[in-house]
Amino acid sequence: MRTQVAIIGAGPAGLLLGQLLSRAGIDNVIVEQRSREHVLSRIRAGVLEQGMVDLLREAGVAGRLEREGLVHDGVCLAFADALHRIDLKALTGGKTVTVYGQTEVTHDLVEARQALGRPSFYEAQDVALHAIDTDRPRVSFRIGEEAQELQCDVIAGCDGYHGVCRRSIPENAITSFERVYPFGWLGLLVDRPPAAPELIYAHHERGFALCSMRSPERSRYYIQVPQNERVEAWSDEAFFLELRRRLPVEIAATLVAGPAIEKSIAPLRSFVAEPMRFGRLFLAGDAAHIVPPTGAKGLNLAASDIRYLFDALREHFLDHSAAGLESYSARALARIWKAERFSWWMTGLLHRFPERNPFEQRMQQAELDYLVGSPAAAAALAENYVGLPY
Missing domain, CATH: 3.50.50.60 (FAD/NAD(P)-binding domain)
Structure with missing residues (x-):
């Protein structure tokens, strides 16, 4: 040929x-x-x-x-039991992302x-x-x-x-x-409505979590787990219980659990x-x-x-x-x-790293506080999230 x-x-x-x-x-x-x-x-x-x-x-x-x-105009960060929205469209002159x-x-x-x-x-x-x-x-x-x-x-x-x-x-x-990270993402796909209309990236002392979606009826959720974790160790019930622990109370209350149609761990x-x-x-x-x-x-x-x-x-x-x-x-x-x-x-901003000392953990918290309180910092995140120009 x-x-x-x-x-x-x-x-x-x-x-x-x-x-x-x-x-x-x-x-x-x-x-x-x-x-x-x-x-x-x-x-x-x-x-x-x-x-x-x-x-x-x-x-x-x-x-x-x-x-x-x-089409999503924004994305949310969650930490300290509070939700903070980053307005992607307003911060980037009209650019958005599309969930597909x-x-x-x-x-x-x-x-x-x-x-x-x-x-x-x-x-x-x-x-x-x-x-x-x-x-x-x-x-x-x-x-x-x-x-x-x-x-x-x-x-x-x-x-x-x-x-x-x-x-x-x-x-x-x-x-x-x-660079190999000392943790992975345990992901679960479920035919239930998303917990929120936009993605939520959550930082928590128990570890990172992400609330995403594939459609108005299908949700994709992730939680940070140790690098050597096994999927078989997590029932659907245990997954949703841990996910709720890492989310602000207002979001955890709206999250609808259901049987997983796919569950896997991705190393980072x-x-x-x-x-x-x-x-x-x-x-x-x-x-x-x-x-x-x-x-x-x-x-x-x-x-x-x-x-x-x-x-x-x-x-x-x-x-x-x-x-x-x-x-x-x-x-x-x-x-x-x-x-x-x-x-x-x-x-580095959103995950729990086992080797970080108390000072480094406080620096991580300070960076999160600065990010949601500074329009300039939020704009830098938004510019990168919607994608740098080709």
């Missing part, structure tokens, strides 16, 4: 890139190691920056998002790709990259018992943190930066690999970086990578200019490190 762009990974990053390329007339093939059902069933993030919403519109896949997405689950974004992109008739290979085994430091890279894989080879001009590595793409770069050609880490290019291989999304979910940046960072990579590939194939590909890594990383900083800061 021959194509212009081989996309490894059929998550939102790979699918979005494929959709943009296809609409621009640039040939592409997606290779995914998991099944389509597995990809569509993954429960992930749900807060979209304004820039990502605009990019989905450009890709022609925002119809259902615009009908069903929940990553699972729904993936569904929309899969349907759009099927409608265009673009090829995707799911359940691809033994995926391997070859000659990535030449102008004739190849991807080999197996579908069932049949061996396949895909010749291409460029490989887009959108296969996540554990994927094959980043591992295909020689160790001496890439540098990794990482900060990770960046740079550069995001080696030869004709270009990394995007979780293949190149991970952020703690506290700042709602993971999916949105993948979208900004795709914005930059699509622009670069369009220049390469349609304008016959290599400038965009040459600058892709530096351009993407400049925004990534700012988002990493924001997610690191939000994580």
Whole structure:
């Protein structure tokens, strides 16, 4: 087989890139190691920056998002049994965020790709990259018992943190930066109305909590748990009891419990690999970086990578200019490190760290007090939360 762009990974990053390329007339093939059902069933993030919403519109896949997405003008911080609203729209000159689950974004992109008739290979085994430091890279894989080879001009590595793409770069050609946090998020999805109309990030002496949602009838809740905690140790009843303890009384009273339709623990880490290019291989999304979910940046960072990579590939194939590909890594990383900083800061602001001494705990409380009492500090949070410009 021959194509212009081989996309490894059929998550939102790979699918979005494929959709943009296809609409621009640039040939592409997606290779995914998991099944389509597995990809569509993954429960992930749900807060979209304004820039990502605009990019989905450009890709022609925002119809259902615009009908069903929940536009939020603000976000709330909770601490010391009080609720404090950050007015995102007023503080950023009209920018907002939209609550729309990553699972729904993936569904929309899969349907759009099927409608265009673009090829995707799911359940691809033994995926391997070859000659990535030449102008004739190849991807080999197996579908069932049949061996396949895909010749291409460029490989887009959108296969996540554990994927094959980043591992295909020689160790001496890439540098990794990482911070692993001593806790995780125990998340629960429930078909009950949300506890509040906007997201609530709660700081409490027992640990962090988050009240989020996927729709007016479906809620997503999280609580901070130790790094080695097990899901099996938490019944639904125990989860909601602990969640209520960490929320202001007025919110705890409105929270409606119910049986979990999904429950899992996500470890927290900060990770960046740079550069995001080696030869004709270009990394995007979780293949190149991970952020703690506290700042709602993971999916949105993948979208900004795709914005930059699509622009670069369009220049390469349609304008016959290599400038965009040459600058892709530096351009993407400049925004990534700012988002990493924001997610690191939000994580430090809101969580309980076992190693912090009483002085550091008081500093954390002082920063929270300053944040909700200073329009300038609140504006800085709002600017980052709605998303820095591309």
